[in-house]
Amino acid sequence: VIVLCVLAALTAFVAAPLYRPRAAEPADERGALRARRDVLVAELRELELDRASGALEASEYERSRAAAEAEAAELFRALDAEGSD
Amino acid sequence: MPGSSFVLIALGFAAYAAVAAIGSQRRRNQVWVVVRPELLHSARRALLASAAALGLAAVALWYALFTRDFSNAYVAAHVSSATQPWYTFAAFWAGMDGSMLLWSLVLGVYAAAFASVRRPLAEPFVPWAVPVLGGALVFFCAMTAGPANPFRTLDLAPADGRGLNPLLQSPAMVIHPPMLYTGFVGLTVPFAVAVSALVTRRTGADWVRVVRRWTLIPWLALGTGLVLGGAWAYTELGWGGYWGWDPVENAALMPWLAATAFLHSAVIQERRGMLKVWNVFLVTAAADLAIFGTFLTRSGLLSSVHTFTESPLGRWFFVFLAAQTLLGLSLLAWRLPDLRSENALDGAVSRESGFLVNNLVFVGAAIAILWGTLLPLATDALGRGRLQLGPPFFNRVMSPIGALLLVLAAVGPLLPWRRGTWRALARRMARPASIAALAGAAMLATTRHGAFAGIVTLGVLVAGVSASEIASAVRARTHSTGESRARAFAGTLARNPRRYGGYLVHLGIAIMVVGFAGSLFRAQADVVLEPGERYRFAGYSILYRDLRHHAAPDKDVRLAVLDVFSGGRRVAELHPQQNLHANFDQPQSEIAIRTTPARDLYVILTGTKDGSKRAAFRLYSNPLVFWVWAGAVVAVAGGLVALVARPRAGARPQGAPAGQAREVAASAP
Numbered sequence: 001v002i003v004l005c006v007l008a009a010l011t012a013f014v015a016a017p018l019y020r021p022r023a024a025e026p027a028d029e030r031g032a033l034r035a036r037r038d039v040l041v042a043e044l045r046e047l048e049l050d051r052a053s054g055a056l057e058a059s060e061y062e063r064s065r066a067a068a069e070a071e072a073a074e075l076f077r078a079l080d081a082e083g084s085d
Numbered sequence: 086m087p088g089s090s091f092v093l094i095a096l097g098f099a100a101y102a103a104v105a106a107i108g109s110q111r112r113r114n115q116v117w118v119v120v121r122p123e124l125l126h127s128a129r130r131a132l133l134a135s136a137a138a139l140g141l142a143a144v145a146l147w148y149a150l151f152t153r154d155f156s157n158a159y160v161a162a163h164v165s166s167a168t169q170p171w172y173t174f175a176a177f178w179a180g181m182d183g184s185m186l187l188w189s190l191v192l193g194v195y196a197a198a199f200a201s202v203r204r205p206l207a208e209p210f211v212p213w214a215v216p217v218l219g220g221a222l223v224f225f226c227a228m229t230a231g232p233a234n235p236f237r238t239l240d241l242a243p244a245d246g247r248g249l250n251p252l253l254q255s256p257a258m259v260i261h262p263p264m265l266y267t268g269f270v271g272l273t274v275p276f277a278v279a280v281s282a283l284v285t286r287r288t289g290a291d292w293v294r295v296v297r298r299w300t301l302i303p304w305l306a307l308g309t310g311l312v313l314g315g316a317w318a319y320t321e322l323g324w325g326g327y328w329g330w331d332p333v334e335n336a337a338l339m340p341w342l343a344a345t346a347f348l349h350s351a352v353i354q355e356r357r358g359m360l361k362v363w364n365v366f367l368v369t370a371a372a373d374l375a376i377f378g379t380f381l382t383r384s385g386l387l388s389s390v391h392t393f394t395e396s397p398l399g400r401w402f403f404v405f406l407a408a409q410t411l412l413g414l415s416l417l418a419w420r421l422p423d424l425r426s427e428n429a430l431d432g433a434v435s436r437e438s439g440f441l442v443n444n445l446v447f448v449g450a451a452i453a454i455l456w457g458t459l460l461p462l463a464t465d466a467l468g469r470g471r472l473q474l475g476p477p478f479f480n481r482v483m484s485p486i487g488a489l490l491l492v493l494a495a496v497g498p499l500l501p502w503r504r505g506t507w508r509a510l511a512r513r514m515a516r517p518a519s520i521a522a523l524a525g526a527a528m529l530a531t532t533r534h535g536a537f538a539g540i541v542t543l544g545v546l547v548a549g550v551s552a553s554e555i556a557s558a559v560r561a562r563t564h565s566t567g568e569s570r571a572r573a574f575a576g577t578l579a580r581n582p583r584r585y586g587g588y589l590v591h592l593g594i595a596i597m598v599v600g601f602a603g604s605l606f607r608a609q610a611d612v613v614l615e616p617g618e619r620y621r622f623a624g625y626s627i628l629y630r631d632l633r634h635h636a637a638p639d640k641d642v643r644l645a646v647l648d649v650f651s652g653g654r655r656v657a658e659l660h661p662q663q664n665l666h667a668n669f670d671q672p673q674s675e676i677a678i679r680t681t682p683a684r685d686l687y688v689i690l691t692g693t694k695d696g697s698k699r700a701a702f703r704l705y706s707n708p709l710v711f712w713v714w715a716g717a718v719v720a721v722a723g724g725l726v727a728l729v730a731r732p733r734a735g736a737r738p739q740g741a742p743a744g745q746a747r748e749v750a751a752s753a754p
Contacts, residue, residue, distance in 0.1 A: 003090040010134040017126035031205030
């Protein structure tokens, strides 16, 4: 009896989405962009640490920082566009 | 029994999860698209249901163990009415069948966690990772429901059980196997994500970012499990050491080495878009080596201190191992054109080249251990008998590899990205190298042992670089924020847990290595003493006072009482004992250890004579073992920092303009 009750409960739990299909969820574009923003933040932080510790030459720091900032600018344009929807 | 039914239910849901996740997708214009999100949602829930059913199966087994249901064959074989509660709890994984249920349960929990955590970066990998996790779960549930069923009943229940193997009656055994399994099993998740990345052609850095944390968990658990296994061997096996290059120890070390290599090379793919093929290979190798280790453990192909887990399951594991390897390597070959590096190596003196060499050395270490472990099988197959390679072989091969890894751990953090100069590197190395050289010279003068002085030099070098990198970050933070050093230290770790957690791990390993080097001064003596007799050993005077006998419910105990004197002062009373357990023929020794930072005094009662109090002892002096455990604590703490702490966004400076782009720029320190 316990096994059957457990089986029934779990089956209902697993099958529920099939009987209550939500409207096709739009891909979480904003969430994906935010995730990418977090990655960029971490990369910028790493760059600063590397510069401070001397692990990065000044020219390489400038190049990498410029690349990251360019990517950030593009990212935020996309985020702003998402936010204005 | 309901336990078996719960395992079958878990198997059914795992199979459904795999099929439903695949069925939720269609290929359009060479891209996999989720066309039935409700089916994928249901598949994710099925993995949760599978884990829940396995949890209930585990509860059923624990219930049978604690209620002493001796009609259950597994219970009758692994506990008796006298087994203590903690060991009754641990009896769950004392045998093959319970271990398989534990494996399935841990895999179920991992799969459920992966399926239920919704992170935007990970979502694209879920639809194809679920079938891989579900497929693996089907295999392990099938093993648990079939050849390794812990719920088999006996026709005639015995009045009492056999009891737990005395060697497993150790506090470390309560936690060591679950830790190891958490490590072995967890490596399936990065493999599943890698498969998904290859199938969906998302072979950029995102899959590596997703699996970093999913790799850190098993890496940390496996490392902790290895240390706990060493502690168990040290305190229970009675040979005076903590690592014997036993095949099963080796089998657990190999996936840890592969995972360690991946955690380093993942940084290169994230930062420079390089080593893509290598990273897929490492993730596959780590998952394969985890299964291979279990295959070795279960097959009984090699003799080991873990012979209590032998079973005919080996061939099934071999089939699973072959299937997993084939899947990983064939996908790798198929997607090779998508895995081209985005950048080339710019210079020999660079962080990238340091990581690359570090990876090659880690993998070289794993291959050397694999070779040494499998050689007896190879020579046996060639009809030349079993050529056993013992600790001398492994120590000889692994010493230079370990030394090279220490050098890389010291140099790596000081290397610049892309390209640097030898001169700049030498300038940054000068201070820690000078301190390390001084420490080494002092050790050489004190001990007159070149190898020991060399190891201490390398250990101090790694510790010096790691500590100075952390210290300089703390100093900079103290200056800029005015925080106390303790707060600045915590803030530094929180600011960049991955980097500073990693340095703490390096520091811990350096301390451990110095502890390992203590074994070069290990001393041993075998003595037979009468009560009242003294024996001088390793600077101690040991007085044998008495031999006491008493009977516990499950064993006869002979306990020697020893007083330990140092410098004329009594510093410890030790009680080595020898137990004769009911239902087990071999006597088992309980070792007595006096631990100090300088050395362990390790005493085994090896023999007694009926009707006499004359007793035989084996004594070991094990220098610096304390530092092995202390270093492990630091390394685990570093791993936890890297795993648990989440980087904090920096405060926006006052007056900084609003806007997310500027916020990002301002978040850098």
